[in-house]
Amino acid sequence: MLPFKIIVVDLETTGNSPRKGEKIIQISAVIIENGEIIDQFTSFVSPGKPIPPFIEELTGINDEMVKDAPEFHEIAPKILEILDNGVFVAHNVTFDLSFLQAELEEAGYNPFNGPAFDTVELAKIAMPSADSFKLTELSNTLSLSHVRPHQADSDAYVTAELLLHFINKLRVLPLVTLEKLQILSGHLKSDLSLLFDEIVSQKQRHVEDLSFDLEVYRGIALRKKTDDAPLPSIGDEIELDISKNLELHISTYEKxxxxxxxxxxxxxxxxxxxxxxxxxxxxxxxxxxxxxxxxxxxxxxxxxxxxxxxxxxxxxxxxxxxxxxxxxxxxxxxxxxxxxxxxxxINLFKFEQSLREAESQYDVVLTKMQILVWLTRTETGDVDELNLTSGGQLFWNRLRHDGWHLPHSKDPWVSKDFYLHARKRAQSxxxxxxxxxxxxxxxxxxxxxxxxxxxxxxxxxxxxxxxxxxxxGIVLDYLSIKFTASQLGTLDQKQLYNRLYGLMNRYGVEGNLHSFELDTHVQQFYIDLEEAMNVLTNAFFKNAKKRTGAQKIQLRISEEMRKSRSWQPVQMAMERVISGMKLIDKEFQAILDTIKSKKLKLEDSEKALVEEFYSFLVEWNELNEQFRAVFLKEMNDFVLWLDGDTRSLPNSLVIQAQPVAxxxxxxxxxxxxxxxxxxxxxxxxxxxxxxxxxxxxxxxxxxxxxxxxxxxFDYDQSATLFIPNDVPEIGHVSNEEYIEAISSHLIGVAQATKGRMLILFTSYDMLRKTYELMKESGLLEDYVLMAQGITSGSRTRLTKNFQRFDKAILFGTSSFWEGVDIPGEDLSCLALVRLPFSPPDEPVTQAKSEILKAQGKNPFSSHSLPEAIIRFKQGVGRLIRRSSDRGIVIVYDRRIKTTRYGNAFIQSIPSMNVKEGDLFDLIEWIEDWL
CATH class of the missing domain: 3.40.50.300 (P-loop containing nucleotide triphosphate hydrolases)
Known part of the structure; x- marks a missing residue:
């Protein structure tokens, strides 16, 4: 039982920003007392402006429903009465609370000034392995009834149920875990420290026995590992009618x-x-x-x-x-x-020591809390089970396993080590x-x-x-290079170098160089690295071919270019960096080896620091070796190139090298x-x-x-390939004209199919322009348009959102050509804008073509065409995922009909009906078909 009143609030609004005049259209507040839901208040609110089509599609709330609803100022007193002396809770509390405060202020009332809990933040701690922290996904995972997602009454009620679930999840955690969470919770964004204070206080009054499947080691609670005894091997054949057994276990099984x-x-x-x-x-x-x-x-x-x-x-x-x-x-x-x-x-020794560091950086604190909870549940210690923020991923780099640099015996966690456990299990x-x-x-x-x-x-x-x-090959990106280098720090920063210097002072360990001399080399390295990256960026920008309108650029660094005068400044700048790195590595290795050889009685935190520094030097050396390979050595069998986005250089700069074959x-x-x-x-x-x-x-x-x-699957019955004959042929018109023709065609198709459409592109630039034209046309206002790289979210999240809406269109490139599984009626139409040939100036394609030419072979028929056909097959494979699926594939690239090689694409996919016609034929046929 919690001693405070909790009010779980959800708002539906006309948009994201109250500053831009967006308004509340529905509000709901669920009241929780003594751990139980006791009441709920819900009201539509008149926004005094039309509800946008996207919001209507998302929420199901239309102008008619709010026509006679009260204006916000009329219900404001009731809202304030409900909130009085309570804790404000919402899923993404910043949004709901700031919106409510703006409306209260506009209505002439004082803002709410009580504490607030964010259930997104709480979900990350209580369920650190959840695939998603979105409300719908969490309610699905926990099988909570969520009747009308994106309507305030349903969202508020399910958020209240989630809150109670999370509190119960936390209550059963061991006291040692809760006490550590309590200390860390003071650095969270919402006021969850109140919740942790109360749970710890209750737990301390009623100390319980530790669950049989947990153990506490060095103050951290862990799930006990199950030691798999080797299973009996058999020499006889496993006699089994596999089909018959599959039939017994899978209701929908067909032999x-x-x-x-x-x-x-x-x-x-x-x-x-x-x-x-x-x-x-x-x-x-x-x-x-x-x-x-x-x-x-x-x-x-x-x-x-x-x-x-x-x-x-x-x-x-x-x-x-x-x-x-x-x-x-x-x-x-x-x-x-x-x-x-x-x-x-995870390296548990490094994690244990990180808990002793006073750290207030938000992502680090949140990640420590997630790991503490996760350790009571995980059997593997595998980071892929955790759903971390991007800042949390960076912190994980400090905790990840990379073997032992000191003897095993110096790691007190070796008997609990997850990596060794996985290796041991793999042996049997x-x-x-x-x-x-x-x-x-x-x-x-x-x-x-x-x-x-x-x-x-x-x-x-x-x-x-x-x-x-x-x-x-080698991949070096600017931000990772900077991050690796910055972990070292300098003598006056509280990072690795500073901490190691403290340890050296304590035990009287000296290096070959005086600390100030070494610090000068470190400072100079940072200057040299910055200079080298600037020189490289300038050379890249000056030499790269820029496609009109495209922001992402690429430059292949040939052996001729590496020997040219224009490349010499890059070479010289990188030589200084490589030389500086070698000197710094040599000095720090000598210091660490001295500490190791002296067999000092180090404290655990000092052992962990030595391990961490050795781990850092492994990364440092790897980076140095990669610099040497790319900038100093000959790379005859490799192709080397630079990628970047003109809007964010040098941050977006990536250096890549791959063997050609x-x-x-x-x-x-x-x-x-x-x-x-x-x-x-x-x-x-x-x-x-x-x-x-x-x-x-x-x-x-x-x-x-x-x-x-x-x-x-019977593709003749379930799928048809349609080739429009009223679109221009690629290469016969400008890119802009082609995109305009495709966009207007796709709008007509989308209206006929009622959305449920996946459009695949081979270039992000074409995707973006087509998306913008279709959105700005005003003809698809009832449709939800989602685009990779434009609409936020991963491929998985975009796919899930696409499946949630009836009238949805999904724009994808690269990774969407395969691995996307959208079975059933959610996907009825697949449009391929271009045949998926790699650009001829793409570095690996170019290098392979040169080798094939030298061998007397045709690069197009030997490499480009078969590679494109395999990608085409992958793309077409997105449409029919089950025997009951039906759909249409539209290929806009007329080369599939007008070239000699076009038929090879059609022959390589499952046999299906192939039709050709204009937009009117296509729409008429779609309406009959679907």
Missing amino acids: RDAQIQMMDEVLESFLTGSHLVIEAGTGVGKSLGYLWPSLQFAKQHKERVVISTFTTQLQEQLLQKEIKLLENICPVPFQTVLLKGKNHY ADIIITNHSMLLSDIINKGNLIPAFDYLVIDEAHHLEKSARQHL VAQNLKEELFAKKKGVVLTSATLTVSDSFNYFLNEVGLARDEIKELQLSSP
Whole structure:
């Protein structure tokens, strides 16, 4: 029970800013006393102005509903009476409270001056692993009834229920955790310290036994780790009719011959120790198609099988969905482990010491509170379970694991270490799930990261070549460079250097240089780095080709350019930086090694500092090596380029280097060293041939068995490809004319389909201009338009919001061409504005073309065309996700009909009706079809 009255408020308004004359259209206040909801007040409010269409679409509140409603000043006394002596609570309290204060002030009343709680802030602490802290997503997660999202009465009531849920979540936390949260809560943005004070006070009066699944170690409560005993291995075959068992466990299961064939072929590949490539169309069920035979083989032959995926989402899906299903089906127990790189795991020693630092920076405080709660729940210690702010991610860089620099014995947390626990579990696992990044790191590190294995499944294999290029390459962005360097600090700043100097003074440790001499070198390094970045930015801006109207620019740094006079100032400036870094590293390494060799009896905070400094020097050296590789060494087999946005240089500057080809690396380090590798994806062939894919990853056709499994969906019945003949051909008109023609066409289509439309672009600039033209036309006022990079939110959030609205249009580029899953009627129309060719001046494309030309090959047919076809297949794959889905694909790029190569795109996708016509034909056909 809380001793204060709580009023949970929600407002619906005509817009975001009261300063711009926006007004309240609905208000609701839920009153909580003694931990129970006792009353609710709700009223529409007359805004004295029309409600915008977007707000009407969002809230369902229209002008008719507020026509006879009171004006705000009429209900203001009632609102103030409800709020009197209470705590104001809202989901994003700054918005609701500031809006209410503005309306009270305008009506001639004093503002509310009591305490306020923000349930968004509270959600981040009480549920640090939630996918989203939006009201709708939280209520869905907790199965709370939320009848009318974006109406004040429903939103206020569900916020009140969330508040009570969060309070109950906090109450059951151990006292040691709550006391630490209480100390930190004084630095939060809302007045949640009142809540923590009260909960701690109540808990101290009634001390409870610690829950059996928790332990307290060195003052921090942790969930106990379950030690998996090695499971009994079996030599007999797992006899099981898999289809029959799937039918028993999945109500909607349909037997798929292609899936059974895939299972047989994967098992055969492992049994014979051979490689296999499988293209499994949408609906085949490829995850189970490789997991079940992998499990059979692992148990029968006492061999672990590694599954590698491209995205962390698919890793989690495999673990939470398919693996759980197999645990129910399989007649023998088995063990699966999700294994990631060290820096995914928390270093508990560093975290313990960070709690002792007096820190008031908001993101750091919030992240510490999130971690304290999370440690009572996590079994993995994996950061991917946490939903951190961007500032929290930076703080995590201090806490992440990177091994030990002092002996293990000096870390008092080693027995509780999550990374070691994951490694130990992986040693006895039948199936290890990892990602392409970890797999490639393991190859580079000669098998030091993943326990030894000979059998491997690579899912989303169409990303393998790109992942390998990125992993063997270098990415340096301006902000990360500055952040890494700034962690060192100077002698008079309370950062690493200052703290290490204090430790040196205490134990009489001296370096080769006097501290002031070293500090001068550090200060000079910062000056040299700033100068080098400015010189690089100027060279970039001067030499980069600027496309008209485009803000993002790119510059390839060829070997000729690196040898030119114009590049010399960059080279000289970077040489000074590299030399300074080497000197600073040498001095600090010597100091740390002296501390280590003296075997001093360091306090825990001092040990943690030494560990942290060693970790920092690992990053420092890595950065120095990358600078050397990019600016001082020859990069004959690499392509080097700079990216940036003209509106925010140098902050947006990115330096990238990638090997032009990785086929030989993969052939020698992966395929030659493993007995059985299965590569699979929904998109691997071009015109029914695996040649392009195999060539990119370094496999010859005689080294691998090929299997193509078509989608079981009837595309002739469920999908149609439409090619408009009344739009200009790309290249025959200016970019602006093309965008204008496409925009007006898309408006007509959107009106016919009532939204439910995903429009895919190959350039962000074209996306932005099309979005602006369609929005400004005034013809789509009833529609919600959402665009990647314009509307805020991640790809996942944009997709979820798109599914929430009836009349929605989603504009996407790059990442939206694949991995977006919008089943059912939410998506009925997919529009592809251009065929997805990489720009010919894109650095990797350009470098590959030069090599192919030198080999006497045609770069277009050997690389550009097959790469575009695979992306096209990915894009078309967004439309039909289930057998019951229906929809239309519109391809605006007329090259699909007017060029000799156009037919290769159509032949590479599942067979479906192809129609051609003008906008009127299309609208008439859509209305009949949908």
